[in-house]
Each structure stands twice: as C-alpha cells, then as structure tokens.
Amino acid sequence: MHDGTACGGPDAGAPALGTPFHRSGDADPAGPYADGPWRNYFLILLDRIPTPIAVCRADGVVLIANPAMAGQWGVAPGQLRGRNLLDLFRPRDEAQLIRIADAVRLGRRSRYPVEVHWRSASDGSEREGELTVDPVGDPTVQPPALLALLRVRETAPPPAPPRGTASPVEARILALAAGGATTASIGTALGLTVDGVNYHLTRLARRWRVQGRAALVAKAYVLGVLSPESWPPAPA
Numbered sequence: 001m002h003d004g005t006a007c008g009g010p011d012a013g014a015p016a017l018g019t020p021f022h023r024s025g026d027a028d029p030a031g032p033y034a035d036g037p038w039r040n041y042f043l044i045l046l047d048r049i050p051t052p053i054a055v056c057r058a059d060g061v062v063l064i065a066n067p068a069m070a071g072q073w074g075v076a077p078g079q080l081r082g083r084n085l086l087d088l089f090r091p092r093d094e095a096q097l098i099r100i101a102d103a104v105r106l107g108r109r110s111r112y113p114v115e116v117h118w119r120s121a122s123d124g125s126e127r128e129g130e131l132t133v134d135p136v137g138d139p140t141v142q143p144p145a146l147l148a149l150l151r152v153r154e155t156a157p158p159p160a161p162p163r164g165t166a167s168p169v170e171a172r173i174l175a176l177a178a179g180g181a182t183t184a185s186i187g188t189a190l191g192l193t194v195d196g197v198n199y200h201l202t203r204l205a206r207r208w209r210v211q212g213r214a215a216l217v218a219k220a221y222v223l224g225v226l227s228p229e230s231w232p233p234a235p236a
C-alpha cells in the first residue's frame with residue numbers, strides 16, 4: 001500500500017508486499033552502514049553493481065535504486081524513489097506476493113522469488129525476469145526493509161544476415177561509396193557518424209571476407225546488392 005492505500009495503483013488488485021513504514025520512521029537504505037563514511041561506501045558499491053537492485057520499504061516503495069535498475073525505465077536512479085515495485089513490475093502469480101507479505105508479517109528472513117514482466121522504456125518491448133525479494137536490516141526492526149534484485153531474461157539476439165545480403169542501411173552506404181562519396185559525406189547523407197559508417201563497412205567486410213572499400217563495392221555488384229544498371233549507384 002501507499003500510506004494505507006493499495007500499492008499497485010488505482011486499478012491494480014495486487015496485495016501489498018507488507019505493512020507500510022510510517023513516513024517519519026523510514027529506515028536508511030544503507031542499513032547497518034548508515035553511519036559515517038560506510039554509508040558513502042555502500043552507495044558507491046551499489047552504483048557499481050551491474051545487477052538491477054532496489055532497496056524498498058516493506059510496502060514496496062523504493063527508497064533507493066542503482067543505475068542498473070533505473071536503466072530498465074530509462075530514468076535516473078533518483079527518479080525511482082517513492083515509486084512502488086508493483087507499479088513498475090507486474091507479477092505473474094499474485095500468490096507469490098501473498099507469501100512474501102505473510103513472511104514479512106511473521107518476521108521470517110528468507111529470499112522470495114517473484115516472476116515478473118514489464119514494458120521496456122527503451123524500445124517498448126515486453127520483458128520478463130525474476131525479482132528476488134529479501135528482507136534485510138536489523139532483525140529487531142519491524143517491518144524490515146526489502147532488498148529487491150532483478151534478473152532479466154534476455155531474449156535471443158536477432159540472427160545475423162546471410163553472408164551474401166546487406167541491410168537497407170548497408171546497401172545505401174555501399175551505393176554512396178560506389179559513387180565516390182567520402183566516409184564523412186556518407187555519414188552526413190544517412191545521419192550517421194563517421195564511426196557508424198566505418199562500423200557498417202567493417203561488418204560487411206568480415207561477412208563477405210573482403211578487404212578494402214573497392215573490393216566491397218565490387219562484391220556488392222557481384223552479389224546483386226547494387227544495381228548494375230543505375231548511375232549514380234543505387235541498391236538493387
């Protein structure tokens with residue numbers, strides 16, 4: 001819940017992760033390292049960990065998140081503070097949340113995995129993973145803070161193009177190169193950096209097993225990537 005209201009938002013029926021903290025009694029997310037320089041060391045370490053991590057109140061409200069967790073939403077870490085885990089991730093099985101809420105209420109300390117899915121902020125794709133929730137902190141403090149670690153299930157990378165083909169961008173680069181355009185002018189024409197143009201040319205050279213721009217252009221004509229009847233050169 002959010003201060004006594006449902007924690008999953010106005011239209012969500014998911015149960016709260018646990019009873020909420022009072023605002024005045026929020027535990028420092030650094031836990032036992034909250035005093036002196038140890039707090040800074042804790043926060044620096046958290047920032048450097050590549051695993052998405054958030055420290056939350058018992059009701060799921062985020063106290064602190066590392067850059068890897070914030071990166072799932074395309075925001076700065078501080079922008080996740082005050083958000084609720086159930087607003088960010090949708091559980092596959094709400095019974096898993098009930099088990100966590102019961103464990104927190106009874107003071108049990110263990111790790112609890114929750115299968116979740118969410119929509120990626122970078123490309124809008126649906127993503128899946130496992131959110132492991134672990135009550136942490138001083139055992140005498142109830143309810144405890146929650147340490148949430150996200151394991152993202154990576155989708156299989158797209159298959160590489162067949163050796164004798166070129167993507168539309170690669171074909172346009174080859175057509176401009178065949179017409180004598182410099183790397184810089186190719187980048188300007190296609191909205192790419194010089195490094196971006198060279199990246200595509202290098203990938204093509206490796207795929208087609210040739211060296212040099214002249215050989216790339218010749219191979220493009222042999223493979224039918226460039227039209228032999230067009231001038232200025234154009235993709236087939």
